[in-house]
Amino acid sequence: MTFFWDRISCFSYFQNFRRTFSSNPNLFHHNNLLFSRLQKLSNLPKLRRIFFEEYFRRYKMGMMNTMRTKMHFVLWALLIMFLGSMTVGGLVGGADILDEIFGLFGVSDDDPQKSIAVVNGELISPDMFFQVVQNRRQTARQEGQELSERENDQLYDEIWNELIQITLIDQEVEQLEIEVTDDEVYYELESNPPQIFQSVPDFQTDGSFDNERYLAALHNPQGDEWLYWEAFTRDYLPRKKLFDRVRYSVTLSKDEVWQEFITRNVDHTLSGLAIPTSSIRGDEFNATDEEVTAFYTSHLDDYLQDETRMLRYVKWDKKPTAEDTSDTKQFGTDLIRQINDGADFTTLAEIHSADPGSAVKGGDLGWFGRGRMVPPFEEAAFKAKSGDIVGPVESRFGYHIIWVRDRRGEGDDEELQASHILLNIEMGPSTRSRLKREATQFLYEVEDNGFGKAVEISDASLDSSRQFTENSPIPGFGFSQVPTRFAFRSEINSVSDIVETDNSFAIFQLMEINEPGPQPLEDVRKRIERDVRQEKQMARAEEMIGEVYEELLTGKSFAEVAETYDEVKLIEGKERKLSTALPYVGSRNPRLLGRIASSEPGELFDPFEGQRSWVILRYNSQGEIDEVEWLVQKDFIYDELLIKRQNEAVNAYISELTDNAVIIDNRRYHIR
Template identity: 35%
Template sequence: MAIMNKMREHMAVILFIVLLLFLASMTIGGLVGGANIVDIIFGRNPNAVAEVNGKNIPFDRFYRAYQQEIINYREQTGREPEGFQLETLEDQVFEGMVQNVILTEVLRKKGIKVYDDEVVFEIFNNPPDILRQNPVFQDSTGAFDINRYHEILRNPEADWRPVEDYVRSTLPLRKLQREILSSVRVTEEEIRQEFLRRNAKVKVRYVVFDAQAYQSQVGPISDEEVAKYYEQHRNEFSEPEKRRIRYVFIENKPSPSDSAETWQTAEDLLARARQGEDFAELAKAHSEDEGTAEKGGDLGFFGRGTMVKPFEDAAFGARPGEIVGPVQTSYGLHLIKVEARRKEGDKEEVQARHILLKFKPSVQTVEAARSRAEYIATQAKEVGLRQAAQAESLRVDDSGFFVEGGFIPGIGLNRRISNFVFHNREGAVSEVYETERGFYVVEVAEIQKARVRPLEEVKAQIQAILRQQKSFDLAGEACREAFEKIKRGGSLFDIVSDPARVREPEPFTMRGPVSGIGTDYSFIGAAFALEPGEISPPVKGTRGWYLVELISRDPFDEEAYQKARPQLYNDLLRQKRMQAYSQWLASLKEAAEVKDYRYYFFR
């Protein structure tokens, strides 16, 4: 009551302050394009998409680069990026700009400069990839031709200023990279070990004491054991804040008229092909099979069981030169031209080309779905998602709990939806989110704060862990007893009642896998550490425990090593340089203060 009385006494002052803040927000907002007063007070530049070590990345520069990446994607793939692809492009541009700010600061601190003679040397001797990939400077095989490049370079009429500007702008970073990587070395021992890792093979026999086989010998797990494990591993049961959403999904699926239009297009193309138009050229122009369209739809030779059944039946039922279709499969509609048939022993094969037309929603169908989703979003903000969806006879789904930035059950990975959910209160309804499959409207249903999961919730999980541990312990005990018998003069065959338990997989390398085991590096490491005829001590692997005997090892092939050595050296050097640079860059990013403001622009 005293607090309320104080507030009444100072109400005039409070109202005056609120009025000043309101006027300030209006004034500042007009000056900086819609800034809100909270941003100004707490120091966030409303026009910055990020802040890196105190330096702003303007949103307009970021957005221009983002749009350029979308254009590049469209030109490279012939498709519009959607959903997760858009997010991936956005992340690439964002990470690139953050990295550029960090590296620019490093260049400034190191005082790395570029001189004219260095630019000339680089242009003449180390042309950038953008030039190496230009067909003008390539030979008939598509390889960069340094002599042709030098010949064109000497042409006095050519304007090389754009190239000079490009090299001058990128050379500081290249000099920095050379400085970072100058200490990277590859030793003879590393090359030799890599050769062994790739090529040396061993032949072994082994006995496995599979932990699964001892599960039945494990007694009941007591509540005391569960409680003790829980107390000793409480941190393992902690989880961050989670949230749950309700959502409505409106699918982007073709309407009957869209499908009819696809059928008509297929019939038209079939008629043109049968009237004599080049099938390969039609495939290049119209096929939506990204893997074969550029090759004129060529599928090469294939046998039965390779293609989906309707396609296979049509292809094997046609004569060479015949064009059949449209054939409907789960991929869409196919027009198929059989080029040839042959027999390989008892196996018959056909060579064919095809044109694929996918069933896709038209622009009008997509816009109708979008409009419906927007209407749902508008209504849901007034009456809630359930009531708005019910009025439109739409189903409302529940995601269950998920963490920020993680997989959203029923939706998948979608950072923008996740950002909305974790930046808004319970009951908040989103705008429309578009994905490749359709449109989502979401509502924050429940917020579960960060916590340690209670014992009752994880009891079954702990029981399973303890049961697995005990079965491994029993398997290990049996393995050690068997090894003691071997130490007294026995063999692997002496410790088993059934000789079939002694297994001999095919020879394998250090990279694995091992037949019947997989890539278990504990097993592989133990095998390569043995001498022929030697049996290992008990080895704990992913399935249980092993006793391993080395039968033979390939001798070191010096001639093969010397032949492979140059390529191994180059592979290792490239790998170590990439690793060194990545680690150096990661350490810079970790030390940098990066504030990501994308949420304010992409909601």
């Protein structure tokens, strides 16, 4: 069948787009600017996802209401819902047409204020970055999730890395001159219906996706409702073709599949001896100062670190005061008064209880006996009569209002059926205001007298961090990107504004700036001492295993040799699958798998290095191979291994692109 969409110019493409949406002027604040810029483009630009995310976001709900009126609107609404729900990332998806409309990619100015990243000379605009961030946040809010400070920081990193990867992928597509034909676009739509279509009633029969109904709609368009699916498909197919090249380069032999089947399914009996480093003791294996220095000098590359900073800071912990405790208790008393006046306990529990497990059940705790609850709760509840409202009762969790609904049994077997409302004791507004005032006053003192003098005047508690990198928590303070950004974007001795976290208010001063390079010897001394000791122990274990091997060759048994050496551990001969862990060797040890594949049962293996140990094994026997099971599993194993290796190849390909790219990170100019 001839592909029914001719190639169209950018102008006519977006004229269709404009006619469809021009009746909704609120779709975009800069509608006229948008189309005036579109009309200046001479070629059909890449249709990418984020454009639809933003452009259709406000429109998609209205379109969804008319989905069932006719197929034309069904397809339009599906497109909007599909594209509106997509985000940047993945191997096939990409950035959007905004790079060509608003200049979000390929900005020609080298000013770091105009780019959040530069990838091989191609600039990525901060407008693009923050638009995607906003879309992701909105999606999270729609799902009832409010992102924490740390989650926001992780989101920044995630989106920045995705935009870098997308740019690199598109550059590679362009470099390799990968293009798609009309026939390839049409074949993709025919052969791989978008997943979202498969859940739409219009394309279903008896609740299941009906490919014939889908194809009928595809073959018989009612207008230009398929136009945007074509454009989107035309955009992602080059990326798909790029990764298909990588995937198809991966090979997998029948022997590899057979060995994996053996590893998973066939029992092997192996016995042997091991000399673990943990059994080699003595002060002679401790690292001397000379050995530490020599090891450090010869392994400098192992101790390289990024830029580091060191801060000192004053903080005001967000802790409830006695006044906050009193206010919480008074609120509990007020709730009890409302209940006694006729308010519904279950409703109040659903609204006010801080116990998520029982709040959704109106505070219901079910039946419980003695010893199940914290002591203050238990004592108050078991003293009460059925029907009593007790409280507020203070425990380490807060204040409880307890409703004893029923009781049964006697003595030690007595049980209560009760509900409760838990009120957390939290910092109140007045405490928060006081802490903020104290922090503000401290800043004033810093401005007048300097940081050190301000600490003395305010009698504040001063803390200091150790060195930390831009992507690590601040030692002693925890993970918080705001002070981290301050540390890496400020001059020495700079003082931060007030930083608020979930647990405190804090003010920081930058004390040290350390350039990239090897960590100081003293900072890694303990690690080196451990490594040197481990190295010396492994050398001794290797020496001993040679002696043990010679004794085995004389005909001694494993048990006899194990009795001779305190350091030698016996590995009992049990049936095991090679995919499971063998003591001192681990699971899927490549040395062991290779030796078994090339050996016959009964052979004694040469010594080899295990997990912090040296090992000798005898291959005693192999279980029977179930040929029927092989026929059942072989295709599944082949597919599983191939997909795994293909994904590894794709990830390695992307990593290579990233490693070889020249990437300038300008986030510090845009994220505060």
